[in-house]
Every structure is written in structure tokens, then in C-alpha cells.
Amino acid sequence: MERRTFIATLGAGATVGLAGCLDAGGDPTGENEVGMTIDSFRPEELVVERGTTVTFINTSSHAHTVTAFQDAYPEEAEFWSSGDFDTEEEAIEGWNRNNGGALYGGDEFEYTFEHIEEGESRSRYDYYCIPHYVPHQGTEMRGYVIVEE
DSSP, rough: OOOHHHHHHHHHHHHHHHTSSSOOOOOOTTTTEEOOOSSSSSEEEEEEEEEEEEEEEEEESBBBBOOTTTOOTTTSSSBBBBBBBSHHHHHHHHHHHTTOOOOOOOOEEEEEOOOTTTOOOEEEEEEEEEEEEEEEEEETEEEEEEEOO
């Protein structure tokens, strides 16, 4: 095999081989979807009507979680997370124990946003990725959903 042909073949093979390891941009295609890049949710803010189901899609090659900040959602709502845990503490323990709640490349998690704080016309639901939310290290993978009437 000629040297140039070998190098061209090797380069093409490496590109194909690495394609699954690189972040695909994280931008979902659906109206009520949130993508996950290596270190962010896209979009970071999503505004929806009450009763809307949002799909969180891991569009990266890294494992992620979708975890509500405890009490950073309307009082009537329950804690929510990709691992179906009952509290934020349980979600963190689950991740630390065995990557509980992990969404791997292509995995999806859905949550229906049904509650608005009494007397308000909109409410905010804050969430984050457990392994990629380390503020003291400059990593803050977080997002929020605004729910309106």
C-alpha cells in the first residue's frame, strides 16, 4: 500500500472511530426537549405550559443525571430525578454507590411539569447533573424549566 493511501485510510478510520466519543452539539430537535452536552444542558432554560412532558436526552458520550435541587420546585410537586429517587440525598448516594440515575449516550428521561406555586402565574424547577455540578471546580451543569399557565 502506498504511504499516502495508508495515511488517508488511517485518518478516515480514526475519524469514524472517534465519532461516537465526541459531543454532537447537544441541541435536541424537538420542541420540549433538553439535550446534554459534555458539560451543559441545552437549552439551559426552557419555558413550557403546565402539564407539558419534557424529554431530557443525553446527546453526549458522558454519563449524566437529571436531578432536581431539593425544594427548588413548587411546594405541591414531588422530588424528581432520572434515577426515580425520593430525595436529592438519595440521588447523590445512588450516583456515588453505582452511578444510580445515570443516563448514557442516547438515553432519555421524561418528566411532566404539572404544578405552579399557588397564587403565581408561573413557577421555576431547577435541576442539575450530579457528576458535573461541582461549583468549587468551576463546573456547574444545571438548568431550569419555567412552567406557565
